[in-house]
Amino acid sequence: ARPSSEQQQPVAAEAAATTTTRSVGYVGKHRLSAAIQRLDQELQSLQDELNELETMEPASAACREVITSTEGKPDPLLPITSSPENSSWDRWFQRVRSSRSNKWWQSKGSDFA
Amino acid sequence: MASVAELKEKHAAATASVNSLRERLRQRRQTLLDTDVEKYSKAQGRTAVSFNPTDLVCCRTLQGHSGKVYSLDWTPEKNWIVSASQDGRLIVWNALTSQKTHAIKLHCPWVMTCAFAPNGQSVACGGLDSACSIFNLSSQADRDGNMPVSRVLTGHKGYVSSCQYVPDQETRLITGSGDQTCVLWDVTTGQRISIFGGEFPSGHTADVLSLSINSLNTNMFISGSCDTTVRLWDLRIASRAVRTYHGHEGDINSVKFFPDGQRFGTGSDDGTCRLFDMRTGHQLQVYNREPDRNDNELPIVTSVAFSISGRLLFAGYSNGDCYVWDTLLAEMVLNLGTLQNSHEGRISCLGLSSDGSALCTGSWDKNLKLRGMAWHELL
Numbered sequence: 295a296r297p298s299s300e301q302q303q304p305v306a307a308e309a310a311a312t313t314t315t316r317s318v319g320y321v322g323k324h325r326l327s328a329a330i331q332r333l334d335q336e337l338q339s340l341q342d343e344l345n346e347l348e349t350m351e352p353a354s355a356a357c358r359e360v361i362t363s364t365e366g367k368p369d370p371l372l373p374i375t376s377s378p379e380n381s382s383w384d385r386w387f388q389r390v391r392s393s394r395s396n397k398w399w400q401s402k403g404s405d406f407a
Numbered sequence: 408m409a410s411v412a413e414l415k416e417k418h419a420a421a422t423a424s425v426n427s428l429r430e431r432l433r434q435r436r437q438t439l440l441d442t443d444v445e446k447y448s449k450a451q452g453r454t455a456v457s458f459n460p461t462d463l464v465c466c467r468t469l470q471g472h473s474g475k476v477y478s479l480d481w482t483p484e485k486n487w488i489v490s491a492s493q494d495g496r497l498i499v500w501n502a503l504t505s506q507k508t509h510a511i512k513l514h515c516p517w518v519m520t521c522a523f524a525p526n527g528q529s530v531a532c533g534g535l536d537s538a539c540s541i542f543n544l545s546s547q548a549d550r551d552g553n554m555p556v557s558r559v560l561t562g563h564k565g566y567v568s569s570c571q572y573v574p575d576q577e578t579r580l581i582t583g584s585g586d587q588t589c590v591l592w593d594v595t596t597g598q599r600i601s602i603f604g605g606e607f608p609s610g611h612t613a614d615v616l617s618l619s620i621n622s623l624n625t626n627m628f629i630s631g632s633c634d635t636t637v638r639l640w641d642l643r644i645a646s647r648a649v650r651t652y653h654g655h656e657g658d659i660n661s662v663k664f665f666p667d668g669q670r671f672g673t674g675s676d677d678g679t680c681r682l683f684d685m686r687t688g689h690q691l692q693v694y695n696r697e698p699d700r701n702d703n704e705l706p707i708v709t710s711v712a713f714s715i716s717g718r719l720l721f722a723g724y725s726n727g728d729c730y731v732w733d734t735l736l737a738e739m740v741l742n743l744g745t746l747q748n749s750h751e752g753r754i755s756c757l758g759l760s761s762d763g764s765a766l767c768t769g770s771w772d773k774n775l776k777l778r779g780m781a782w783h784e785l786l
Contacts, residue, residue, distance in 0.1 A: 295658055295660065295676055295707065296585065296614055296616075296633060296658070297517075297519060297535065297566060297568075297585075322411060323409075323411055323414060326411065326414040326415065326417075326418055327414060329418055330414065330417050330418050330421055333418070333421035333422060333424075333425055334421060335609075336425055336609075337421065337424055337425055337428060339609060339647070340425065340428040340429060340432055341428065343432055343688075344428065344431060344432055344435065347432070347435045347436065347439065350439060350687055351439075351687060352439045352440070352441040352442075352689075353439060353440045353441055353442055353443065353684070353687075353689040353690075353691055354441050354442045354447060356669075356670070356684040356686075356687060356689055356691055357442055357443065357444045357447035357448075357691060358447065359667070359669065360444050360665075360667075360670060360682070360691065360717075360734070360735065361444075361447070361448055361451060361453065361735060363665075363666070363667035363669075363717060364716050364717045364718040364734065364735065365716075367666070367715065367716035367717075368715075368716070369714050369715050369716035369718060369719070369763060370715070370762065370763050370764040370765075370779070370780055371463065371714045371715075371719060371763060371764070371766065371779070371780055372456060372714065372716065372718060372719065372780075373456065373457065373458050373459070373462050373780065376782075377782055378764075378780070378782050380762070380764075382762065382764070383762065383764040383779075383780070383782070384764075384782050385486075385503060385764070386466040386467070386503070386764065386765050386777060386779040387464075387466060387779065387781065387782065
């Protein structure tokens with residue numbers, strides 16, 4: 295979602311510009327021409343994509359890759375092994391000596407002491 | 408030049424052609440979706456990851472902000488986190504000790520995003536001032552405790568919603584903006600190197616809300632937008648998006664590359680997370696919440712991140728839930744929002760430490776929390 299009204303600055307300096315084709319003068323023609331050009335370019339882009347899909351692999355190929363890519367990779371947050379593969383993974387639960395005193399640091403607002 | 412009437416006719420015809428081709432494309436893509444990750448994984452005999460409620464323990468609560476936390480980022484090397492808040496401050500935390508190493512009062516308090524430089528020596532932030540400010544953390548604060556800005560990146564015509572440094576490049580940074588563009592900046596000169604979108608037809612047609620750089624191929628990045636699409640960009644080719652990804656039905660608040668650099672995850676106002684294949688554009692999986700029993704509106708997804716293997720997809724929601732999705736089985740295997748010591752408000756941002764051993768979440772409850780695997784409990 296876009297930033298909500300509570301985040302807006304109290305003095306709104308510039309409102310977002312909106313473009314509407316009101317007049318039938320030069321400006322209106324110019325905007326229409328530009329819009330048509332954009333549409334033509336998008337048409338070309340869509341046609342290219344359609345051509346690409348003719349020889350594209352189905353989703354199953356990518357799904358297979360997703361599975362294999364997740365396997366065999368040590369992941370500290372997966373409940374697979376009973377101890378960390380890398381001892382540094384456990385640093386969040388080690389007691390940390392406070393720089394201010396010799397007391398063992400105790401985490402306020404955590405589930406362990 | 409042709410008359411207005413003729414132009415209008417041409418415009419209508421071109422619009423009809425585009426819509427018709429879009430529909431043909433959508434149908435053709437549908438025939439290529441022969442399966443999704445969930446169905447494929449089940450057919451391969453995979454079963455969902457199983458957590459005990461005491462596994463992902465809250466090991467830190469970082470208190471200090473006096474307003475909602477909107478954004479956070481980890482350093483690549485050390486255990487530091489930078490967070491941005493509605494209180495108009497950036498705080499840099501040593502996440503291991505919970506100490507605040509820096510508290511930076513911002514000139515513009517309406518900050519939306521923050522990022523750490525790859526070497527951990529600078530932080531960047533942006534917001535409703537439409538600019539991205541860089542602070543060097545070794546600068547001395549003045550008598551009032553204000554840290555000097557080392558660079559301001561100006562040029563966007565709308566708010567800066569997201570920013571990220573190009574990995575291993577302290578000098579280059581990408582921003583996403585409410586002006587519908589992304590910009591690649593040279594931080595040392597403050598100059599825009601490239602603009603992605605805007606004048607060019609394949610750019611986003613609404614605000615850009617999020618971006619993610621591919622860490623395995625740092626020339627590629629994706630942007631998520633209020634136009635419900637994700638676009639893939641090549642830093643070397645600003646003139647057109649490489650690909651546009653359709654599927655979501657609402658603003659895309661968060662995008663994040665999958666660890667293999669070939670897929671990416673998204674989170675949206677439509678309440679779903681999705682997994683897309685970068686190369687083909689296929690939507691590989693939708694992560695749908697169970698509808699609320701009381702038929703309340705679906706909470707929106709504010710932020711997503713993958714565990715280091717990609718097996719877990721973490722998703723923060725507007726109602727304070729933080730789902731842990733099994734990426735392969737598309738099953739919610741843990742809701743951190745219902746565990747002990749969870750946040751008391753919307754999850755606005757989340758991110759993994761560089762070694763994947765800790766998840767940090769930021770919330771509208773003004774706090775950041777870290778969760779990790781409680782190994783000692785398992786022994």
